[in-house]
Amino acid sequence: MAVLGLKVGSLSLRVSTAGGLIVGFWKDDKNGRVPLLRDAPAEADALSSSCYPLVPFGNRVKGNRFAFDGQEYHFSPNTDWDPHYLHGEGWQSEWSLDEQADDRVVMSFAQQPGGHTPYTYRAKQTFMLTDDGLELTLSVENAGEKALPFGLGWHPYFPLTPETTLLAPARKFWTEVEGWLPGEATDIPADLDFSEALALPQRWVNNGLEQWSGEATIFWPEHGTKLHLTADPIFRHAFIFVSDTDFDPQFKRDYFCFEPMSHLANSHNLPDLGDLQVLKPGQRLSGSIRLRPQEI
Template sequence: MSIINLRSGSLFLRLSTMGGSILGFWKDDGKHRVPLLRDAPDDADALSSSCYPLVPFGNRVRDNRFEFAGQEFRFSANTSWDPHYLHGEGWQSEWAVEEQADEHVVLGFSHRGEGTPYIYRARQQFSLKDGALELKLSVQNDGSKPLPFGLGWHPYFPMTPQTTLLAPARTFWTEVEGWLPGEATELPADLDFRRPSPLPHRWVNNGFQDWSGEAVISWPEWDTQLHLTADPLFRHAFIFVSDTAFDPQFRRDYFCFEPMSHLANGHNMPDLGGLQVLQPGQQLSGSIRLRPQAIEHTNVL
């Protein structure tokens, strides 16, 4: 495992090759240091990190199985606490440094189908430029058969008492037993982020379909907001707010807003839920950008 630091102007980024994870992203102007993702120690695993990649797709597949092109495929669970194969392998793998500079690094790893039918190569690029962090993720089908692929990220954002989220989406997915998606329905009032709104004081583990590709996280206490923009590939998002029943250590100090190219359990949907079929040798890639700004205050006369 290696720790990598990038800096550009007032922006700082700290990475780990374990899980291809971010350990911290800050803005520091010399007077104030604002965490734009939650801080994580150098020895953090992905679940304790600031952000980790979802590849060759994110979330879960019902019953760890799906049918594609007349063939059944199965997965094996990859954690001790969830019976489902979860989030692919990127978050549990050691990534190799392929390129490195002061403001830019590229990590990569390959997987050859243990516990999963997927054989692939992934690359993740981190760049600090023009006052923003750009993340680019790609996956290439290195197997001999076409399969549906997807991409995403799992960032952990600080949550303060005044934090709000703006993230317009059209459709909400309920949650059923096994942390699986249930059905598509209208947005609940306390999870309608078409206007800036606080995160509810309850468990949230849901998908949001037809997300606009733009989100704004505001921390009024810090006079800071973070603009997240995503390529059109990322048409969906997932929101997670933990609770003390799931995590006794939870202090309501973070939440997750996860840009995704597909819906959870897309493998078992007629249209694949946004997953894209890659032929052998084909590649899928996409980027998101995180740009901090000061909150603009309107003077009322």
């Protein structure tokens, strides 16, 4: 494992090859250091990190199985607490350090045949820091022998303060059913309608947002700071997560997750593959998001 630090102007970033993680992203201003993602220890695993990649797709597949092109495929659980195969392998893999410069880190890893998944692929992630923000780029290449549906995403943890609000317009909302799986698409409930800046609900939230606009802004009035997130058009959807003490007894309501995704949860079992993209052997899928802090 290698932990690498970047600093450009007032912005600082720390990344780890263990899971391809971000373990800190900050802005220094006249009032001190402002965390733009959840602070994490350098030795953090994905679940205690600031952000981790979702590859070759994010979230869960109902029943750990799907049918594609006349063949049935199976997964097996890759955690000891969830019966589903979850979020691919990137967050649990050691990434190779391909390039390091003052303002950029490039990492990659290759998933070999076998393990918990029928997928064989190569992934690459680039962290680019500028004086006005951070750009993340993630790509996946089908290294297998058959075409399969692929997706991409990130799982960032944002600081949640008493005055935090989120602006993130979307068109549809997916309910949650047993097993932390998506249920059905419906109208967005009032307390999760982020078409205008809104505080995060004081309850468990674990839902997909369909046809997200590709832009989100998080406001931290206590710090006089907001963070503008923009995503490439490939990221048409997002997932929002607010934990609770039933799920995590240590939860202190100090973070929430807003996860840009190229596809819906359980996309493999939706009629149109939920915006997963079919990659033939050797084909690639790539996309970027940008995180830019600004003063309020």
